Amino acid sequence: MTRRAVVVGSGAGGATIARELQGAFDVTVLESGGSFRPLRLRLRTIERIKRLGLLRDERQIRWFFPNMRTRRASDGMVLVNGVGMGGTTTLSTGNGLRMDADLQRLGIDLDPEFESTCREIPIGTSHQHRWRESTRGLFHICREMGLEPLPTPKMGDAGRCVHCGRCVLGCRPGAKWDSRRFLRQAVDHGARLVTNCHAEKIILEDGHARGVVARHGVRRELYSADLVVLAAGGLGTPSIMQASGITCEPRLFVDPVLCVAAEWPDALQCHELPMPFVIQRDGFIISPYFDFLSFVFNPDWRYPARDILSLMIKIADSEAGHVEEHGRVVKRCTTRDRARLTDGVSLCTEILGRYGVRKGSIFLGTLNAGHPGGMLPLTAQSAASFHDGRLPANVYVADATLFPHSLGNPPILTIVAMAKRIASLCLAR
Ligand SMILES: Cc1cc2nc3c(=O)[nH]c(=O)nc-3n(C[C@H](O)[C@H](O)[C@H](O)COP(=O)(O)OP(=O)(O)OC[C@H]3O[C@@H](n4cnc5c(N)ncnc54)[C@H](O)[C@@H]3O)c2cc1C
Ligand code: SF4
Numbered sequence: 001m002t003r004r005a006v007v008v009g010s011g012a013g014g015a016t017i018a019r020e021l022q023g024a025f026d027v028t029v030l031e032s033g034g035s036f037r038p039l040r041l042r043l044r045t046i047e048r049i050k051r052l053g054l055l056r057d058e059r060q061i062r063w064f065f066p067n068m069r070t071r072r073a074s075d076g077m078v079l080v081n082g083v084g085m086g087g088t089t090t091l092s093t094g095n096g097l098r099m100d101a102d103l104q105r106l107g108i109d110l111d112p113e114f115e116s117t118c119r120e121i122p123i124g125t126s127h128q129h130r131w132r133e134s135t136r137g138l139f140h141i142c143r144e145m146g147l148e149p150l151p152t153p154k155m156g157d158a159g160r161c162v163h164c165g166r167c168v169l170g171c172r173p174g175a176k177w178d179s180r181r182f183l184r185q186a187v188d189h190g191a192r193l194v195t196n197c198h199a200e201k202i203i204l205e206d207g208h209a210r211g212v213v214a215r216h217g218v219r220r221e222l223y224s225a226d227l228v229v230l231a232a233g234g235l236g237t238p239s240i241m242q243a244s245g246i247t248c249e250p251r252l253f254v255d256p257v258l259c260v261a262a263e264w265p266d267a268l269q270c271h272e273l274p275m276p277f278v279i280q281r282d283g284f285i286i287s288p289y290f291d292f293l294s295f296v297f298n299p300d301w302r303y304p305a306r307d308i309l310s311l312m313i314k315i316a317d318s319e320a321g322h323v324e325e326h327g328r329v330v331k332r333c334t335t336r337d338r339a340r341l342t343d344g345v346s347l348c349t350e351i352l353g354r355y356g357v358r359k360g361s362i363f364l365g366t367l368n369a370g371h372p373g374g375m376l377p378l379t380a381q382s383a384a385s386f387h388d389g390r391l392p393a394n395v396y397v398a399d400a401t402l403f404p405h406s407l408g409n410p411p412i413l414t415i416v417a418m419a420k421r422i423a424s425l426c427l428a429r
Contacts, residue, residue, distance in 0.1 A: 001418065002025065002026045003024075003025050003026070003226040003227065004026045004027075004028070004224060004225050004226050004227070005026070005027045005028070005029070005225060005226065005227040005228070005229060005426075006027075006028050006030060006042060006211060006212045006223045006225040006227070006228050006229070007021070007027060007029045007030070007229045007231060007398075008029075008030050008199040008212060008229070008230050008231060008232045008236075008237075008240065009029075009030075009031065009032075009087060009230070009231040009232040009233060009236060009237075009399065009400070010029050010031045010085050010086060010087055010179065010180075010183050010193070010231075011082065011085065011086065011087020011089055011231065011233055011399065012088070012089050012179050012231075012399065012411075012412045012415040012419070013058065013090075013231035013233075013398040013400070013415050013416075013418070013419045014031075014087065014179070014183075014229070014232070014399070014401035014419075015029075015086070015087075015179035015180065015181075015182040015183040015186065015243055015425070016179065016182050016396060016398070016415075016416045016419035016420060017229050017231060017398045017419040017420075017422060017423045017426075018074065018182070018183065018186040018191050019125060019182045019183070019185050019186040019191075020420060020423030020424075020427075021227075021229075021423055021426060021427070022189045022190055022191040022230065022335055023389050024185045024332070024427050025188055025226070025227060025377075025426075026190070026191075026192075027186060027190075027191040027192070028185070028191070028192045028193075028223055028225075029191060029192070029193045029194065030194050030198075030199045030212065030214050031084070031085060031193065031194065031195050031196075031197060031200070031423045032083060032196070032197065032198040032232075032236075033066075033067060033082075033083035033085065033195065033196065033200040034084055034085070034196050035083030035085055035193045035195070035256060036067050036084045036086050036090045036170065036172065036178075036180065036379070037066075037067065037117070037170065038166070038169055038172045039064065039065045039068075039166070039169040039170060040169025040172075041064060043270060043305045046127070046295075046296060046305075047304065047305065049217065050296060054352055055297055056297065057287065057297065058070040058072075058080075058366070058368075059071065059072075060080045060297075061293070061296070061297075061366065062187050062383075063288050065090070065169065065226045066083075066084075067082055067083055067084045067090060067170070068080065068081075068083075068091055068360065069082070069083050070081060070293070070368075071080055071327075071329065073254075073321070073330065073331035073332075073385075074329065074331060074332065075331060075332040075333065076367075077254070077256060077331060077333070077367050077368065077369055078293065078366055078367065078368040078369055078371055079172075079235070079331075079368070079372065080293065080352055080369070080370040081097055081233060081235060081370060081372070081400030082164075084195075085180050085183060085193075085195065086178045086179050086180040086183065087179060087233060088233065088370060089177075089178040089179040089180075089182065089412055090170055090178045090179075091167075091168050091169075091170070091370070092168070092176070092178065092410070093167045093168060093273075093274040093275045093289075093410075094154040094155050094156050094167055094171075094176045094273075094412035095153065095154065095155070095275055095278075095412075096121065096123040096153045096154065096155035096177075096404055096409050096410070096412065096413045097152075097153060097409055097413060098413055098414065098417075099407045099409045099410065099411060099413070100114075100414050100417065102403065102404045102405050102407075103378065103383075103404075104412070105143050105159055106216070106378055106379070106380055106383040106404065107380070107383050107384075108378070108383050108421075109139075109192055109406070110414075110417045110418065110421060111136070111151055111320075113381050113416075113417035113418075113420040113421050114413070114417050116420065117413060117416050117417055118316055119175050119402075121155050121413075121416075122155070122156060122157055122158070122177070123153045123155050123413075124153065124154065124158055125151035125152070125153055125154070126158045126159065126274050127151070127154055127163070127276060128151040128275075128276065128277075130163055131272070131273075131276055131370070132268055132269070132271075132272050134267045134269055134272070134273055134288075134309055135269070135276050135277070135288055137355055138277075138288055138311070138351065138355060139276075139277050140198060141351055141354045141355055142277075142279055142286075142351060144354075145350075145351065145354070146404075147279045147281075147286075147322060147347075148212060148279065148280075149277045149278065149279045150277060150278060150279075150280075150414040151276065151277050152275050152276060152277055152278045152287065154176075154273070155176065155177035155412070155413070156171075156176040156177040157175050157177075159175075159176075160174060160175035160275065161173070161176075162175070162274065163271065163273055165269070165270050165271045165272050165273065165274060165322075167273070167274050168274065168365065169292065170294055173266045177381035179412075179416075183244055183311075184377060185193070192303060193297075194214075194216075194219075194223075195426050195427065196216060196348065197214045197215070197216050197229050198214055198215045198216075198398060199212050199213070199214045199232065199240055200212075200213050200214060200220075200240070200243055201213055201240060201243040201244040202228055202230075202240065202241075202244040202246075202395060203222060204244065204245065207392055207393075208392055208393065208394060209225065209228045209392045209394050209395045210222075210224060210225070211223050211225045211228070212225065212228055214429060216391035225394075226394060226424060227394050227395075227396070228394065228395045228396070229395075229396045229397070229398050229422070229426070230396070230397045230399070230401075231397070231398045231399040231419070232399065233372065233399055233400065233401075234252070234254075234371070234372030234373035234375065234399065234400040234401055235323050235327065235372045237331060237376070237397055237399055237401045238252075238322070238323040238375040238376070239323055239324075239325055239326070239327050240403060241375075241376065241397075242324070242325040242339075243325050246390055246391060246395075247390060248322070248375040248376050248401075248408060249318070249322075249325075249375055249376065249377065250320070250321065250322035250330075251319035251321075251322075251374045251375060251377060252319065252320070252321035252322050252323060252329070252330075252331055252372060252373075252374055253316070253317050253318070253319050253320075253321070253371075253372070253373060253374045253403075253405070253406035254317060254321070254331060254369035254370075254371060254372045254406075255314055255315065255316065255317060255319055255369055255370070255371035255406055255407065255408055255409075256314070256315055256333065256337065256341070256367055256368070256369045257289075257291075257312055257313065257314045257321075257365075257367070257368050257369060257370070257400065258312070258313050258341055258344065258345070258365060258367050259289060259291040259294055259310045259311065259312050259313070259364065259365030260310065260311050260313065260344075260345055260348035260349060260352065260362060260364060260365075261291070261294075261301065261308055261309065261310035261311075261362070261363055261364070261365060262309055262310075262357040262361050262362050262363070263303045263307055263308065263309075263361055264307060264308065264355075264357065265307050266306060266307065267306065267307060267308060267309035268306050269288060269290040269308065269309055269310060270290045270291075270295075270305040270306060270308070271306070272288070272290070274288075274289050275289055276314070278286060280320040280409075281343070281344075281347070282338045283315060283316050283336075283340045283343075283408065284313055284314060284315040284316065284341075284343070284344050284408055285312075285313075285314050285408060285409060286310070286312065286313055286344060286347060286348060286351075287311070287312050287314070288310070288311055289310055289311065290305070290308065291310060291312065291365045291366075291368075293365075293366060293368055294365035294366045294368075295308065297366065298365060298366045300363040300364065301363070301365070308364070309352070309357070310353075311348040311351060311352065313340075313341060313344030313345065313348060314408055314409070315337060315340040315341060315344065315385060315406075315408055316340075316405070316406040316407060316408025316409075317334075317337045317340075317369075317406050317408070318334040318337055318364045318406075319374050319377075319384070319405060320332065320334055321364035323372075323375065324376065333367075341367075345364070349362055371400065371406075371407065371410075371411055372400060373399070373400030373401055373402070373403045373406075373411070374400070374401065374403050374404070374405070374406065375401050376388050376390070376391075376401045376402060377402065377403065377404040377405075378402050378403075378404055379404070385425065386402070386418070386421060386422045386425055387425075390395075396422050396425075396426060397416075398418065398422045398423075399415060399419075400415055400421040402418060406408040410421075
């Protein structure tokens with residue numbers, strides 16, 4: 001009889017492992033959201049609604065874009081994640097960077113997994129030939145300043161990209177890669193996908209997982225399994241582990257983002273591929289980015305979208321925070337995090353100044369974050385097995401929860417590579 005695997009979550013980690021396991025296992029994917037639908041509202045309509053003064057709180061985003069969820073951490077930082085088929089990959093800006101230096105330090109070599117991933121996901125920088133004037137100008141200035149900007153590798157079919165700039169709102173032309181492509185392949189090979197199904201806890205018997213209890217509306221059901229893989233993301237997986245009596249570590253990181261913006265007539269950055277190039281600094285990155293969340297909800301972003309020029313700072317934050325069993329997030333920016341943000345703001349202000357922006361006209365975005373992870377970090381002991389001793393033998397974690405440290409950089413490609421390795425280990429058992 002074919003063994004049964006339950007995979008929780010269909011984002012970067014979940015869709016990958018479901019596809020890899022299907023066949024050797026009968027895979028059931030439990031996904032708390034439904035289908036993903038890109039936001040259809042036009043920017044002009046959003047601007048009109050904004051003027052009515054009705055949009056005050058980021059949590060209202062789900063009224064018109066249900067696949068995007070926001071919550072506030074204990075210190076007020078806005079946390080963003082995707083809910084539904086494809087998880088947070090559907091909201092990504094498509095950046096595909098290999099970020100496994102911390103894993104290499106643990107002796108983990110993911111070369112084969114990265115190679116196979118790059119054969120499956122088209123990744124390239126040809127978008128640079130279509131950059132707008134503002135992006136080209138900023139790139140030139142950063143180069144002159146010796147900041148070594150590099151065009152960002154993007155995952156997807158470059159030929160289909162219409163440079164609408166709406167990646168974080170979902171890609172309507174279907175150019176951007178997201179994990180629904182792997183999910184579809186898993187389902188085509190026989191995997192069962194159960195949507196609107198919220199996994200609550202793993203049922204354990206003599207230290208062995210029997211299955212996962214999940215809720216559909218008010219109904220609860222046990223999904224029996226020989227193997228359970230948690231891939232509910234850096235915030236979802238720790239909640240399920242804790243509800244199942246498995247302890248995690250209070251080492252949550254989130255990669256906080258802060259934008260430094262200014263009014264710049266006809267910048268048209270809202271219609272540019274987001275994060276077209278990236279500058280790597282010690283502990284943070286800088287990249288041009290029109291921040292929709294700040295634009296919609298932050299009263300300081302009062303100019304028309306087309307007239308805003310903005311640079312994003314994304315820091316690698318301290319591993320200090322945790323998710324409580326019911327999803328409340330306790331997270332604070334440490335002194336080191338604040339220092340990185342301050343350094344980033346100074347550098348962005350200098351770049352914008354050289355571009356011609358007056359210092360007094362600069363305004364900041366809302367501190368937000370969308371790369372949670374780290375609450376069951378890989379260690380030297382678990383590096384070979386990808387299996388933490390606190391987990392039952394037939395339970396694995398396959399998402400950003402495994403990262404030992406904040407990347408301060410795009411994690412999708414590395415999560416996909418890790419999930420492939422975990423699938424091989426499960427298959428070899
Ligand atoms: C706006 C934005 C832009 C980004 N851009 C990029 C980028 O360009 N490149 C990059 O590499 N990264 C990017 N990221 C980060 C990246 O998308 C995530 O880090 C990555 O998708 C995390 O993968 P994951 O498998 O850990 O979790 P996710 O992709 O978040 O998947 C988790 C899934 O589990 C489901 N789930 C959660 N709880 C439960 C439960 N209890 N029961 C059932 N299902 C559950 C969720 O609905 C979701 O589908 C971005 C993030 C944001 C917010
Ligand atoms: S810019 Fe537009 S078309 Fe291109 S990947 Fe992003 S959402 Fe898709």
